[in-house]
Amino acid sequence: MIHIRPFEYEPTDEERERASNSYVMSLVAVMVGMPLPIVNLLATLAFYLAQRHSTRFIRWHCTQALLSQVSLLVMNSVGFIWTMRVIFDFQDVSNYYIAYMITIGLYNLGELIATIYSAIKVRDGVHIEWMLYGTLTNEILE
Amino acid sequence: MRQRKVYIELMIVVLGFLSVWMLLSQIDFRAYWSIGQKGQQLEEKIGDLIWKDLSNSYDVIEDSMAIRPLSHILKRLCDSNGLSPENFQLAILDNKEMNALALPGDRLVIFSGMILECQQAEEVAGIMAHEMAHILEGHVMEKIIREIGLSVLIGMTTGGGPESIGQMSKLVLGLAFDRTVEEEADDIGIELMQKAGIDPEPIANLFFRLGSENEASVPVWLSTHPGPLERSVDLARQLREDTTKYIPLMSHEEWQKLKEPFLSNN
Numbered sequence: 422m423i424h425i426r427p428f429e430y431e432p433t434d435e436e437r438e439r440a441s442n443s444y445v446m447s448l449v450a451v452m453v454g455m456p457l458p459i460v461n462l463l464a465t466l467a468f469y470l471a472q473r474h475s476t477r478f479i480r481w482h483c484t485q486a487l488l489s490q491v492s493l494l495v496m497n498s499v500g501f502i503w504t505m506r507v508i509f510d511f512q513d514v515s516n517y518y519i520a521y522m523i524t525i526g527l528y529n530l531g532e533l534i535a536t537i538y539s540a541i542k543v544r545d546g547v548h549i550e551w552m553l554y555g556t557l558t559n560e561i562l563e
Numbered sequence: 564m565r566q567r568k569v570y571i572e573l574m575i576v577v578l579g580f581l582s583v584w585m586l587l588s589q590i591d592f593r594a595y596w597s598i599g600q601k602g603q604q605l606e607e608k609i610g611d612l613i614w615k616d617l618s619n620s621y622d623v624i625e626d627s628m629a630i631r632p633l634s635h636i637l638k639r640l641c642d643s644n645g646l647s648p649e650n651f652q653l654a655i656l657d658n659k660e661m662n663a664l665a666l667p668g669d670r671l672v673i674f675s676g677m678i679l680e681c682q683q684a685e686e687v688a689g690i691m692a693h694e695m696a697h698i699l700e701g702h703v704m705e706k707i708i709r710e711i712g713l714s715v716l717i718g719m720t721t722g723g724g725p726e727s728i729g730q731m732s733k734l735v736l737g738l739a740f741d742r743t744v745e746e747e748a749d750d751i752g753i754e755l756m757q758k759a760g761i762d763p764e765p766i767a768n769l770f771f772r773l774g775s776e777n778e779a780s781v782p783v784w785l786s787t788h789p790g791p792l793e794r795s796v797d798l799a800r801q802l803r804e805d806t807t808k809y810i811p812l813m814s815h816e817e818w819q820k821l822k823e824p825f826l827s828n829n
Binding site for chain 1: 565566568569572573575576580583584585587588590591592593598701705708
């Protein structure tokens, strides 16, 4: 799921810090206590745009962080809309709904753990590649 | 090669998500956490509170001679539609107000004024079918929650003062549903009647007759039901294709005789 691979070069301390911050940005919504699915993505996107002319190490990790937020946005938005329909349209609280909310809860938790892990490791200069998002990042930055 | 890896990993992530979701869906969380039951209990509690307030404000007609024919109509509507009559608690309140309402907890309340206004049994059957439709579709509870808010409702059921329950009763008495909900109740009510072999046309006539009266004398039941004239036209249009020959529930004389107990109460 998460692979440690050697990067093309040894990043400097400043690069490590900025690359690590890209993962920290995606924790902003959790830190400010806002459950809306778009906040994480906006914070990560803003940081990505600010770093898009930076070094390859920083750009790489900003891109990976951003891509992981996009998939969460999709999952969480579906959950948000479904919840609004349950509350305001009096849709049944079905087992499918409960199972979906638990599933996205697990994925959000998994992503949170992976993000914190990545933030710590990248700060130490370790190059972390996530399954799918790492591969996509390599494809985009080729 | 890398593109192929992306597609494979994407499939793994998507399938992994769907697998977890489907596996968890097999667990009956609703039963484990008694989700449906808690909602049902809240609804019944609210219905009991409102009914208690209404029965304190109005006399409840308990004369079996008066109630029995209406109970038979209710039973016929239920039996023909695969519903259990025990699920609907019919109650008649002694008041000249022309009103009928559905309470949470499946109670169907008709005021004697409404019964006296009806010119034939099919009109009362239509009113009952309409209110049954509101109960079956859960319209009443939805509307009350929207108007009052769920947290307030829970507060009322766990320690609300008599004033707040009285306000809730007043709200239910004058509950105004939107047009979509009323049209849905009309459609379902018509279906209930047709399956029970009861002619639905008189209910359209009732709407037309009462809606044509001047605004001051429009009964409460209709003042809370938007567009009675348009709805009577819609119903009539809908029923134009219904060529069934219905057998009347009872003769005009039988109906007038049935209304006598309500006349003496009024």
